[in-house]
């Protein structure tokens with residue numbers, strides 16, 4: 001995939017330094033708070049509410065959302081990923097739609113977003129694990145992400161530490177609160193929101209919405225090209241093969 005070619009080159013070229021360290025102090029919580037993802041005035045807020053083991057989410061992330069970074073669209077978008085989906089708090093435990101493995105991987109995603117707050121960076125990991133999830137179950141929990149962290153140079157020890165100290169679950173609960181505050185509430189995932197407007201069944205056409213909302217001039221090239229985007233037929237077929245996950249199915 002074209003998007004990853006430069007990355008592979010980078011990893012090889014930078015081999016001696018290949019572990020992408022979160023800028024020095026990212027494990028230091030004080031500093032993490034001072035390093036939010038870049039937000040540019042006038043950019044369009046694009047938020048994806050998802051859960052890691054829903055095939056519809058994995059398909060959307062790997063086939064559609066990835067276009068944000070394959071084009072110049074990322075220059076006008078503040079993309080946020082919120083890995084909670086249809087999970088629920090039952091008693092004092094988190095119950096996920098696709099079981100404990102999903103809670104675990106949601107927490108791992110929460111950790112990676114926290115440790116590498118730049119969305120261009122953490123998206124690579126999320127894209128990789130979602131692509132792998134479409135290939136089916138793997139032997140162990142860690143196998144759901146370890147190949148990705150190895151391949152992309154994210155430090156697995158830092159990810160494990162975030163999870164084992166309970167930070168991952170804490171971050172995940174925060175995403176649960178954020179999801180619960182959605183107005184209107186989400187009905188299924190993937191649930192895509194552009195500047196407070198849920199796209200509902202139009203989520204695969206998010207590029208059009210982002211471009212329409214963007215007030216800046218000139219618009220990025222991705223906006224000029226988007227008229228030739230996915231036809232409704234191919235969208236329909238894709239959605240049938242990789243259905244979204246409805247909140248009631250839990």
Ligand SMILES: *[C@@H]1O[C@H](CO)[C@@H](O)[C@H](O)[C@H]1NC(C)=O
Pocket residue numbers: 132138143147
């Ligand atoms: C991870 O990588 C190893 C070695 O390259 C491979 O044998 C294994 O199938 C991969 N696992 C998954 C889940 O892709």
Ligand SMILES: *[C@@H]1O[C@H](CO)[C@@H](O)[C@H](O)[C@H]1NC(C)=O
Pocket residue numbers: 170171173174177
């Ligand atoms: C989530 O919301 C509940 C209830 O409002 C609150 O008690 C809890 O501290 C929040 N959790 C996090 C991690 O923000």
Ligand SMILES: *[C@@H]1O[C@H](CO)[C@@H](O)[C@H](O)[C@H]1NC(C)=O
Pocket residue numbers: 039045078195196
């Ligand atoms: C985008 O999100 C930022 C940060 O959450 C917020 O301050 C801003 O008002 C949002 N912009 C729009 C147009 O919703």
